[in-house]
Amino acid sequence: MTTVLKTEDLRRQFGRLVAVDDVSVDIQSGEITSIIGPNGAGKTTFYNLLTGRLAPSSGAVHLRERGGDLVEVTNRSANEIANLGLSRGFQINNVFDGLTVLENIRIARISREGRTLDLTAVAKSDPELTDGAWEIIELVGLEDIADTVCENLSHGDKRKVEIALALGTDPSVVLLDEPTAGMNATETRRMVELIERLDEETDTTFVVTEHDMEVVLGISDRILVLDNGALIADGTPDEVMADERVREAYLGLDDDEELAEDGLGETDEGADGGETA
Numbered sequence: 001m002t003t004v005l006k007t008e009d010l011r012r013q014f015g016r017l018v019a020v021d022d023v024s025v026d027i028q029s030g031e032i033t034s035i036i037g038p039n040g041a042g043k044t045t046f047y048n049l050l051t052g053r054l055a056p057s058s059g060a061v062h063l064r065e066r067g068g069d070l071v072e073v074t075n076r077s078a079n080e081i082a083n084l085g086l087s088r089g090f091q092i093n094n095v096f097d098g099l100t101v102l103e104n105i106r107i108a109r110i111s112r113e114g115r116t117l118d119l120t121a122v123a124k125s126d127p128e129l130t131d132g133a134w135e136i137i138e139l140v141g142l143e144d145i146a147d148t149v150c151e152n153l154s155h156g157d158k159r160k161v162e163i164a165l166a167l168g169t170d171p172s173v174v175l176l177d178e179p180t181a182g183m184n185a186t187e188t189r190r191m192v193e194l195i196e197r198l199d200e201e202t203d204t205t206f207v208v209t210e211h212d213m214e215v216v217l218g219i220s221d222r223i224l225v226l227d228n229g230a231l232i233a234d235g236t237p238d239e240v241m242a243d244e245r246v247r248e249a250y251l252g253l254d255d256d257e258e259l260a261e262d263g264l265g266e267t268d269e270g271a272d273g274g275e276t277a
């Protein structure tokens, strides 16, 4: 395992509000890392600092270039950081609804090559881009829907396309925002299996934010917990679930209560989870 993404005392304030509070983490290749925390904990702001969408108030971010060195990317533009190998799962809104799955992935390949002029026309007409795009279609398992226009896809399939687009830029690290949000149980299971398979079959390292604790506990090799912008725990699922601060601050569980399989902080006695003394 090697460090692929690292922050040092990363901080972001909005006026007096500290949204990310001197967070230092070291994310390793070869493991799936989840970032969890209650609403407003700072997860989105943290992602935005990593991708260059927001500038930090202080601190530093380092990223391993595709197959290369660890380089400091603090204050570089979002485009530069993406070109160096950090890809964020494209939001569904960024999928071109009027184009097919294959055409969308070809656009991701084009953006990797820094070609931006009239992307939709290029995606439809440049056959050189098809081979690379087809490899990604096979990797993600989108063969059956490759020629489907995206506006006709199910929610679950659209989220798979988002991941395919993120992979289209050959990233060293992919950040996923709640990949199972809005999915039914079957779609959720398939999405978890897909991320686990991609983690095994590619050199890409996956970092996931997720509210569904069953997904988090099932998919993560390592969990980072944010609370009020600060990193309050960093460890394996077992370590994090046993951490007193996490149980109090996030899960709302007493010492002897267990996290139920099907929900955040639910116990056999009820959904409330109980208050800590």
Ligand SMILES: Nc1ncnc2c1ncn2[C@@H]1O[C@H](COP(=O)(O)OP(=O)(O)OP(=O)(O)O)[C@@H](O)[C@H]1O
Binding pocket: 014, 017, 018, 019, 037, 038, 039, 040, 041, 042, 043, 044, 045, 046
């Ligand atoms: N642009 C902004 N201006 C002012 N405050 C902001 C801004 N963006 C985020 N915040 C504040 O920073 C804190 C962290 O927000 P953030 O969206 O990062 O949390 P989150 O963990 O992603 O929450 P959620 O799980 O609800 O998406 C919140 O108090 C939020 O109101």
